[in-house]
Amino acid sequence: MFNVVFVLGPPGSGKGTICSKIQENLGYVHLSAGDLLRAERERAGSQFGALIESHIKNGSIVPVEITCSLLENAMNLHKTANGFLVDGFPRNADNLSGWSRQMSGKVHEQFVLFLSCPVDICINRCLNRGEGRTDDNVDSLKKRVETYNNQTFPIIEHFGKLNMVREVDSERPVEEVYEDVDKVFEAANQK
């Protein structure tokens, strides 16, 4: 049974940054759905490269069958891990239903770490990210924020109704954010 923490929040809210620190200190394995998709886009012989790129540029969400299989394959490479940080997933209802279909019985969903941060700050962080991404531009970000508001935030609300969401304000400096994130994991792992 894989132990899973979903990490959600607007683009630029700090999901990747905080997940790296959690992985470093708490023994969870960080799986960024976006990173896995970008790697599949580049993989020689991938049949999904063009499809993935069009969704990434358009700020829309890749069909769950592709993303969920990439996640499950990655988990199977770390069978002895304490747990997985599933970063940037589930991002919409298709992700959620596809995950349930493919992963139920194989995972224990511990909680959802929700990094909340004002959108204007998030957008500026993405524009200054400097990772050469094809979606860190004003046009793509506009669409990505729309996707977040219309499709991803309802997923956070869904988990909120199940009392599974742990919100941390990520507008603050990284160290302050991480201090609170560490407390969330401590509380969750004490039970």
Ligand SMILES: Nc1ncnc2c1ncn2[C@@H]1O[C@H](COP(=O)(O)OP(=O)(O)O)[C@@H](O)[C@H]1O
């Ligand atoms: N708390 C923070 N304060 C200032 N900048 C941050 C903070 N967290 C992340 N960043 C920066 O913002 C950008 C986006 O962070 P990232 O972790 O990639 O966010 P996400 O994965 O949610 O898109 C990166 O350049 C990162 O260094």
Ligand SMILES: Nc1ccn([C@H]2C[C@H](O)[C@@H](COP(=O)(O)OP(=O)(O)O)O2)c(=O)n1
């Ligand atoms: N579950 C997911 C996660 C990401 N994607 C695609 C669409 C997203 O805009 C891009 C980038 O995702 P990523 O999590 O790397 O983006 P941020 O780290 O939030 O800036 O990847 C997806 O289709 N499905």
Ligand SMILES: [Mg+2]
């Ligand atoms: Mg990220």
